[in-house]
Amino acid sequence: MxxxxxxxxxxxxxxxxxxxxxxxxxxxxxxxxxxxxxxxxxxxxxxxxxxxxxxxxxxxxxxxxxxxxxxxxxxxxxxxxxxxxxxxxxxxxxxxxxxxxxxxxxxxxxxxxxxxxxxxxxxxxxxxxxxxxxxxxxxxxxxxxxxxxxxxxxxxxxxxxxxxxxxxxxxxxxxxxxxxxxxxxxxxxxxxxxxxxxxxxxxxLAGLAATYRTGEIPVLTDRHLVRLFNTYRSHCFPAHFPLALPRRADVRGELVETVKVHGGAGQTFSSTSHPGVTRGEHFHLAKVERFVVLRGTAEISLRRVGDTDVVRFPVSGDAPVAVDMPTMWVHKLVNTGDDELVTLFWTNELFDPACPDTWPEPVESRIPKPAVVAA
Incomplete structure (x- = not known):
């Protein structure tokens, strides 16, 4: 050090x-x-x-x-x-x-x-x-x-x-x-x-942008493609979020297309959170990560490393949307409702405990400033 x-x-x-x-x-x-x-x-x-x-x-x-x-x-x-x-x-x-x-x-x-x-x-x-x-x-x-x-x-x-x-x-x-x-x-x-x-x-870059415009994840087959994509995403945030997700309904119920990946898979997992529980409080340097709340209500908040302004997205399972975590932004998810929260997470890479690319830091800055609220 x-x-x-x-x-x-x-x-x-x-x-x-x-x-x-x-x-x-x-x-x-x-x-x-x-x-x-x-x-x-x-x-x-x-x-x-x-x-x-x-x-x-x-x-x-x-x-x-x-x-x-x-x-x-x-x-x-x-x-x-x-x-x-x-x-x-x-x-x-x-x-x-x-x-x-x-x-x-x-x-x-x-x-x-x-x-x-x-x-x-x-x-x-x-x-x-x-x-x-x-x-x-x-x-x-x-x-x-x-x-x-x-x-x-x-x-x-x-x-x-x-x-x-x-x-x-x-x-x-x-x-x-x-x-x-x-x-x-x-x-x-x-x-x-x-x-x-x-x-x-x-x-x-135009190809990455065209695929991502609909919320779909483009082909990310090497580290430079991932980093070019993350660079493009940094210019989209927060104005382009949350991302609307395609929904299908019939007599059986509803289907929401949460993640559609071109030329790759990554890892998908889900979590439940009790009322008031916080997940996250970290940032990534390269990992692409998506949050989709499927049941309950929550707030996703993010702050660029080194800055104090916090961007906040209120989200609900009643109308699922995707919020993709930009690299080098600290982020967290808080259950703001009275019921259990169910959230789907997707990342572009398999979790590696030896190299998790997860760096702890609280979202709320020590220096309070007015929050930027995203609709």
């Missing part, structure tokens, strides 16, 4: 690093803001005594000269703080790019930033990262995956102007590499890449 300090802790990669640390049960990292970086003494105080400093802050978009200047400045400011630290960190880890030194203003600035950090004399891990994708990426900024997912979630169709092959790495894998943890059930620090063309990427 290491003590870490981060620059760029509020960004896409920084958020995923913090989520991974929550799952590992490590201490909250020390966050070095851009305002902090302007004062070497503040930086020096914050990095003193930590095991690793992860330099994630950077500038990726904008005028080429401003992008280059921003990356050099951030590295120089961190280096100045490292030099005055009373108890210097054991290691500095730099989230560099595979484009480093490629002759572009951005690539050359990333390479020069690595040299600035190396010149402090502290051990440096210079980690070259490919195109990162994952949950809650910023459209039109972090990756084409985020842009395509947002367009599809809003009912549009992605446009591909230039087709080329890209290498995609899921951001949790990159976080594991930067933090320095061995492979786990939900992450792989070797950062296995998905290589495909931009047009193929758009078509693959």
């Amino acid at each position: 290491l003590k870490l300090a981060l620059t760029g802790g509020g960004g896409f990669l920084g958020w995923h690093v913090r989520v991974l640390l929550r799952a590992l049960g490590w201490p909250e990292p020390v966050i070095i803001t851009r305002a902090d970086l302007a004062d070497p003494r503040v930086v020096g105080a914050k990095v003193s005594g930590v095991d690793r400093v992860l330099h994630l802050a950077g500038v990726n978009r904008g005028d080429p000269a401003e992008v280059a200047e921003g990356n050099l400045r951030l590295a120089a400011q961190l280096a100045a703080g490292l030099r005055v630290a009373a108890d210097p960190p054991a290691c500095v880890v730099y989230a560099n790019s595979v484009q480093a030194g490629n002759g572009t203003p951005y690539g050359d600035a990333k390479a020069d930033a690595a040299r600035i950090l190396a010149d402090t004399g502290m051990p440096l891990e210079d980690v070259l990262l490919s195109n990162l994708y994952g949950e809650h990426g910023r459209p039109h900024y972090n990756s084409a995956v985020a842009t395509f997912c947002r367009v599809l979630a809003e009912g549009g169709r992605p446009e591909v102007h230039t087709d080329r092959e890209i290498a995609l790495v899921h951001v949790t894998d990159a976080a594991a590499r930067l933090v320095g943890v061995p492979a786990g059930g939900s992450w792989d620090p070797t950062m296995p890449a998905l290589r495909l063309g931009v047009r193929e990427l758009a078509e693959r």
